[in-house]
Amino acid sequence: DAKTTQPPSMDCAEGRAANLPCNHSTISGNEYVYWYRQIHSQGPQYIIHGLKNNETNEMASLIITEDRKSSTLILPHATLRDTAVYYCIVRGKTSYDKVIFGPGTSLSVIP
Amino acid sequence: DTAVSQTPKYLVTQMGNDKSIKCEQNLGHDTMYWYKQDSKKFLKIMFSYNNKELIINETVPNRFSPKSPDKAHLNLHINSLELGDSAVYFCASSQGLTQYFGPGTRLLVL
Numbered sequence: 046d047a048k049t050t051q052p053p054s055m056d057c058a059e060g061r062a063a064n065l066p067c068n069h070s071t072i073s074g075n076e077y078v079y080w081y082r083q084i085h086s087q088g089p090q091y092i093i094h095g096l097k098n099n100e101t102n103e104m105a106s107l108i109i110t111e112d113r114k115s116s117t118l119i120l121p122h123a124t125l126r127d128t129a130v131y132y133c134i135v136r137g138k139t140s141y142d143k144v145i146f147g148p149g150t151s152l153s154v155i156p
Numbered sequence: 157d158t159a160v161s162q163t164p165k166y167l168v169t170q171m172g173n174d175k176s177i178k179c180e181q182n183l184g185h186d187t188m189y190w191y192k193q194d195s196k197k198f199l200k201i202m203f204s205y206n207n208k209e210l211i212i213n214e215t216v217p218n219r220f221s222p223k224s225p226d227k228a229h230l231n232l233h234i235n236s237l238e239l240g241d242s243a244v245y246f247c248a249s250s251q252g253l254t255q256y257f258g259p260g261t262r263l264l265v266l
Contacts, residue, residue: 077253088160088246088257089199130197136253140187140206143214144255146199 048072048135051150057127059156063120067133070114076135078109080118083149084129092118092131123154159183160258162247168264169237176233177261179247187211188230189248189255190222199246205230237265 050068057063069078079094093100093107095116100107106119120127132149136142160181169175181188189212190202203222204212210222219235234241242265247258 079253081255083199086244086260088248088259089255091254091256094254132199138253140204140250140253141211143201143204143212145201148198 048076048145049133049147051131051133051147053148054151054153056153056155057120057123059125059154060122063118063123063127063152063154065118065120065131065133065150065152066115067118068115069133069135072113072135076137078107078113078116079134079136079144080105080107081132081134081146082127082129083132084126089132089146123152125154125156128152128154160247160249160256162245162258162261164261165259166262166264168266170266171237171239173237174233174235175237175263176231177245177247177263179230179232179258181228181247181249181256181258183249183251183256184228185249185251185256186227187250188224188227189250190230190232191246191248191257193244193246193260195243203230203232239265241265 080092081089083089095107109116130149163178187206189204193199205224208224221233224230244260246260248255
């Protein structure tokens, strides 16, 4: 079973920030938070990951709470091309740790 | 340049047939994976290879056999195909923890 819970769906107006929440209350100290997205049945695409600190890259920002039990993925200026299913994943540090995808959040960016 | 490629993109076949799906990555990664995404859209890991060695083998029927001839390739052979094998199969690779996925192979068993 996935170690994360996400809302099944969200809407966001084009040009606005999309804030996608994720709960991972059972995360352990050496587990990372990863975000991927899947656009219309294409292969999942890596977005960002973090351990404790907030992270930012060209695609998004990741805000992790101090207790690490939840996080938020922020797409600062959502476009129609950001419409996708977003997966929040918790995983360990080695190749032997399985990546378990939950149902994710289906984000619809509305014109 | 395609980082992770899969062939074929689409595969339509009859029940009982044997088929193979091929995956190649040009990223120089050590680890490769096969995932299955069924009609309910759940993405589940099937196998993982690290340097040609099987390291993750989920509860998958014996009809599914992965083969890694070298670090850059991980093929999936499926014997005696069943209706329930219809799904999209994704290959992925990683160096470290971040996985990069291929475009998927859409398998339809009739």
